[in-house]
Amino acid sequence: xxxxxxxxxxxxxxxxxxxxxLELLQEMAGDNKVVEVGCIxxxxxxxxxxxETDSGxxxxxxxxxxxxxxxxxxxxxxxxxxxxxxxxxxxxxxxITSLAxxxxxxxxxxxxxxxxxxGLKKALxxxxxxxxxxxxxxxxxxxxxxxxxxxxxWSFLAAKDSEQxxxxxxxxxxxxxxxxDRTLMESxxxxxxxxxxxxxxxxxxxxxxxxxxxxxxxxxKNLNIAIEQIEKEGLNxxxxxxxxxxxxxxxxxFVCGEETALIHSLEGKRGTPRxxxxxxxxxxxxxxxxxxxxxxxxxxxxxxxRDGGENxxxxxxxxxxxxxxxALAGDLEYSGLVEVPMGISIGExxxxxGGAEPGSVKAVQIGGPSGGCIPAEHFDTPIDYDSLTSxxxxxxxxxxxxxxxxxxxxxxxxxxxxxxxxxxxxKCTFCRIGTKRMLETLERxxxxxxxxxxxxxxxxxxxxxxxxxxxxxxxxxxxxxLSTLKYFNNEYLAHVEEGHCAAMECKALVDVFIDRExxxxxxxxxxxxxxxxxxxxxxxxxxxxxxxxxxxxVCPVDAIARxxxxxxxxxxx
Amino acid sequence: xxxxxVAEKSxxxxxxxxxxxxxxxxSDAAIERIAGEFNLPVVEVEGVVSFYTxxxxxxxxxxxxxxxxxxxxHIIGSTLILNWLTDELxxxxxxxxxxxxxxxxxxxxxxxxxxxxxxSINGKVYGKLDRKKLLKIVADFRKKxxxxx
Numbered sequence: 001x002x003x004x005x006x007x008x009x010x011x012x013x014x015x016x017x018x019x020x021x022l023e024l025l026q027e028m029a030g031d032n033k034v035v036e037v038g039c040i041x042x043x044x045x046x047x048x049x050x051x052e053t054d055s056g057x058x059x060x061x062x063x064x065x066x067x068x069x070x071x072x073x074x075x076x077x078x079x080x081x082x083x084x085x086x087x088x089x090x091x092x093x094x095x096i097t098s099l100a101x102x103x104x105x106x107x108x109x110x111x112x113x114x115x116x117x118x119g120l121k122k123a124l125x126x127x128x129x130x131x132x133x134x135x136x137x138x139x140x141x142x143x144x145x146x147x148x149x150x151x152x153x154w155s156f157l158a159a160k161d162s163e164q165x166x167x168x169x170x171x172x173x174x175x176x177x178x179x180x181d182r183t184l185m186e187s188x189x190x191x192x193x194x195x196x197x198x199x200x201x202x203x204x205x206x207x208x209x210x211x212x213x214x215x216x217x218x219x220x221k222n223l224n225i226a227i228e229q230i231e232k233e234g235l236n237x238x239x240x241x242x243x244x245x246x247x248x249x250x251x252x253x254f255v256c257g258e259e260t261a262l263i264h265s266l267e268g269k270r271g272t273p274r275x276x277x278x279x280x281x282x283x284x285x286x287x288x289x290x291x292x293x294x295x296x297x298x299x300x301x302x303x304x305x306r307d308g309g310e311n312x313x314x315x316x317x318x319x320x321x322x323x324x325x326x327a328l329a330g331d332l333e334y335s336g337l338v339e340v341p342m343g344i345s346i347g348e349x350x351x352x353x354g355g356a357e358p359g360s361v362k363a364v365q366i367g368g369p370s371g372g373c374i375p376a377e378h379f380d381t382p383i384d385y386d387s388l389t390s391x392x393x394x395x396x397x398x399x400x401x402x403x404x405x406x407x408x409x410x411x412x413x414x415x416x417x418x419x420x421x422x423x424x425x426x427k428c429t430f431c432r433i434g435t436k437r438m439l440e441t442l443e444r445x446x447x448x449x450x451x452x453x454x455x456x457x458x459x460x461x462x463x464x465x466x467x468x469x470x471x472x473x474x475x476x477x478x479x480x481x482l483s484t485l486k487y488f489n490n491e492y493l494a495h496v497e498e499g500h501c502a503a504m505e506c507k508a509l510v511d512v513f514i515d516r517e518x519x520x521x522x523x524x525x526x527x528x529x530x531x532x533x534x535x536x537x538x539x540x541x542x543x544x545x546x547x548x549x550x551x552x553x554v555c556p557v558d559a560i561a562r563x564x565x566x567x568x569x570x571x572x573x
Numbered sequence: 574x575x576x577x578x579v580a581e582k583s584x585x586x587x588x589x590x591x592x593x594x595x596x597x598x599x600s601d602a603a604i605e606r607i608a609g610e611f612n613l614p615v616v617e618v619e620g621v622v623s624f625y626t627x628x629x630x631x632x633x634x635x636x637x638x639x640x641x642x643x644x645x646x647h648i649i650g651s652t653l654i655l656n657w658l659t660d661e662l663x664x665x666x667x668x669x670x671x672x673x674x675x676x677x678x679x680x681x682x683x684x685x686x687x688x689x690x691x692x693s694i695n696g697k698v699y700g701k702l703d704r705k706k707l708l709k710i711v712a713d714f715r716k717k718x719x720x721x722x
Contacts, residue, residue: 015685015698043687176682177644214590214627215684251586251625254681268585270624329645329686336687365644401644415647419681425624530660548656553704 002032002074003052008101010039010186011218012179012336016046020065025049028070038187040101043336045082048101049073085334087352093315093341095323096299100187106225108233111190117235119302123198124238126305131202132158135301137309139321144170144257144294145367145396146472147320147385150301156281157203157291166290167205169196169298170262171212171219174254175368176419178399180325181295183337185212185219188299189226193245195298197236198305200243203291207244211262214249223247254369254423258471259292261425272425273471294397296325316342320384324398330365331404332356340383347379349400356402363403363487367396369416369423370476372483373409392483394476408503409488410495414442416480420473430468434461435477442481448508448565450496459485504562507547511565514538514551518559525551525560585611585621589628598629634669634676636714638662638694643682645689654690655679657704661711674718675711 007013007022026034040048045061051073060073061082072079103110111117123131136151157165169192173181184192196208212220227245230236236243248266255261256271263285265271284290300322304312313321320342326349329335333355340349350356350364363373372393374381381387385395403412421435438461444450462478462485469475485492494500501509514525519538526534529551533544540551540560552560588610592603599622608618622628638658642651655677659665662675669676685691688700692707699710 012685012687015683015688015691015700043685046687174681176642176647177686178682179684179686182684249587249590250627251590252627253625265586266583268583268587268621270621327686329689330648335645368644399644401648403648407648412648415644546656548660549650549653550657550660550704 001054002076003054004033004035005029005074006035006037006050006052006101008039008046008048008050009036010101010183011216012039012043012183013046013048014218016043017065018047018063021047021049021063021070024065024067025070025073028067029074032074035104037103038101038105039183039337041097041183041337041339042082042084042334044334048082050101051076085355087355088334088338091340091344091348091352092338093323094339095303095315096191096296097184097188097325097337097339099191100183105187105189105222106229108190108226108229111188115306116190116302117194119304119306120194120197120201120235123201123305126201128158128202128204131198131305134309135202135304138300138304138312139309139319140297140300140304140312141320141385142294143296143300143324143397145370145394147395150293150297153281153291153293154199154203156279157205157289160204160281160289162289164207164288165203165205166207166209166285166288167196167199167203168262168266168285168290168292169208169210169295170257170259170292171210171216171295172250172257172262173213173216173295173397174257174423175370175397175399177327177329177365177401178368178397179327180337180398182213182216182219184295184299184325185216186222189219189222190230191302192295192298193223193226193230195301196245197230197238197243198301199291199293199298201238205243205291206238206241207285207288208246209266209285210245210247211256211266212247212249214251220247220249253425254419255425255471255473258473261471262292263290270425272427273473275470296398317382317384319386324383324395326398326400328354328400328402330402331361331407332402342384343382345380345382346374349383350379350402354402360404361402362405362407363409365401365403365412365480366399367394367476367479368399369419370394370472370479371396371399372479373403373412373487374483375487392479392486394479406503408446408501408505409484409491410442410501411446411503411505413481413484414439414446417442417477420477424473424477428469428471428474430465431470431474431477434465434468435474437461438465438478438481445492445495446501446506446508448495448499448506452493452496455485455489455492455496500564504564509565510547510562511542512540512545512547512549512551513561513563514540515559515561518557520557520559522556524554524556528554582611582613585613585618586625589618589622593628598632600630631669632673634674635718636675636694638675638677638692639680639683640666640677641683641685641689641691641693642679643684643686643689645686646682646691649689651679651690653704654692654702654707657707658692658711661708675714 051058059082140150141147261271261273280290417439426432533541608615691700
């Protein structure tokens with residue numbers, strides 16, 4: 001008998017069409033209860049529907065909002081069954097996301113029925129010092145990317161004698177390609193809040209803020225519902241005093257992930273960072289001592305207090321304990337959110353969990369615009385804070401993009417620099433102008449006008465920007481360029497010396513060519529060309545052509561392709 | 574200072590967000606009015622507005638198209654998506670067309686990387702796009718508009 005039907009309604013599910021599925025299911029399900037849950041992490045299989053029955057659970061993947069399909073699901077037919085591929089099941093270790101997509105995110109009862117708020121209950125009976133010690137024992141390091149020990153940060157705040165202390169959750173997840181924090185807040189808002197309340201008890205903070213990206217409306221909504229629930233139940237009473245929790249929406253500025261910039265933004269100002277010291281634990285929000293931790297860090301806390309720091313430290317490596325969430329995307333089979341034990345190798349994540357074809361991948365990009373590209377020959381490197389740093393990348397917040405052989409690394413570096421140039425707040429000259437000059441240099445190279453001296457200039461500028469910038473944005477902005485210079489120097493040289501982009505991505509270095517032998521003269525390319533550069537006898541005027549690929553996309557026989565500029569011509573094979 | 578930490582000025586961004594939700598953008602008049610309410614110089618409010626990408630100074634189109642340029646979308650071809658839309662709509666990144674029907678904006682990440690390349694129109698996401706799918710989506714909106722007016 002069906003107990004209830006769960007539809008994965010996190011942002012990724014909704015984007016894949018779960019909303020329509022939910023609506024139709026509600027109409028069709030009769031007496032069966034249909035509920036919205038969060039994300040189980042298998043984005044590639046969305047929309048996902050799970051049917052709970054007396055005799056076990058059935059999960060269906062790629063569900064379309066069609067009546068006949070949904071009827072099969074309600075009848076539990078052998079239809080579109082979801083089975084996570086076995087290497088992922090073996091390698092993944094779901095500790096903090098074990099409830100994600102399994103419970104209704106905004107149900108306090110369901111969270112409690114699954115050991116929720118047990119950590120807080122235990123913490124309320126402990127001395128604040130003992131909680132801080134437990135977190136220190138766990139060796140938890142900041143999951144926002146910096147890797148600063150959480151217990152140590154809390155001990156600084158706990159030691160402050162102030163009429164008011166502030167604890168802030170950094171949910172300004174601005175890296176393009178990263179959605180770990182969003183998933184946690186959407187799917188498990190109570191777990192994040194429990195971590196924060198334990199932090200309040202441990203540090204003496206009585207004002208809590210969650211600074212969340214405005215682009216995450218569902219996360220904001222679920223957090224606000226959860227806050228209302230815990231206030232109603234009195235779960236926010238610590239040592240007889242109610243703790244204030246407030247969600248503040250950011251307004252779109254990558255630099256606000258930096259803690260002093262974040263505080264300025266919370267205060268209603270422009271989000272520019274300032275010189276440290278004083279650190280926020282000395283002088284934070286409106287001058288009060290404040291500590292800032294990442295969403296994922298907070299989500300780990302309930303487990304640490306509930307099951308003990310030592311137990312937590314048993315997972316992972318000596319200096320990087322626990323698990324890490326990664327948002328996997330790019331050139332692979334199974335994109336999605338994955339939780340792995342620290343110390344797992346990059347290759348295991350890319351090939352075994354991500355299902356990428358060995359030999360088809362040339363690099364991964366870890367850590368977004370602050371991180372670096374790690375080439376396939378280093379894929380046996382364990383994922384921990386120190387190993388990644390030694391390769392010129394960083395752990396970052398957890399974006400992991402797989403880059404296939406057919407992509408241009410110079411263009412990838414240019415893409416990240418374009419991002420950091422745009423997001424630089426402008427305070428430090430090296431970051432403001434340095435990143436701009438780096439971007440211009442990269443544009444010269446991808447534009448076919450670069451010389452060998454430009455490659456040297458990039459390395460030189462990179463070093464200086466790192467030295468001359470105040471905050472993490474500027475100090476890490478050159479990483480994507482420096483790491484590709486280190487591992488893919490040959491690609492830079494091919495661009496500047498031979499004018500050749502092997503990936504055929506850099507527009508200025510390619511022509512578009514119609515292979516007349518394959519061409520069936522259907523006229524589609526001529527009709528679809530936005531700049532009318534294809535003649536009646538099917539020859540492209542590459543002087544006019546904008547390389548928009550419209551003709552390539554519409555050609556029914558694949559007779560059109562990008563080719564190296566002025567080089568040998570071969571199409572299709 | 575009051576012990577209530579959420580002092581008035583902290584709410585400036587919130588008030589601007591509410592204004593934008595209501596009007597679709599932040600006008601000069603709104604900046605002057607809000608500056609008055611907070612007892613701040615106009616230039617300071619303008620400084621906050623221009624700092625954050627969320628705040629728009631021009632009215633958006635009826636259909637706001639956001640082209641995701643997150644890492645996953647970028648390597649799979651979001652540049653082409655933006656070009657095709659520019660060709661089709663006759664407007665560039667950050668512009669609104671003359672009829673006020675479509676506006677086009679390239680954004681950092683919509684967070685549905687497994688569906689790359691994606692765009693969103695008024696918040697609804699369209700994924701795994703190629704040129705044909707993309708142009709059909711635009712054509713469908715135009716058809717809907719022609720039928721409605």
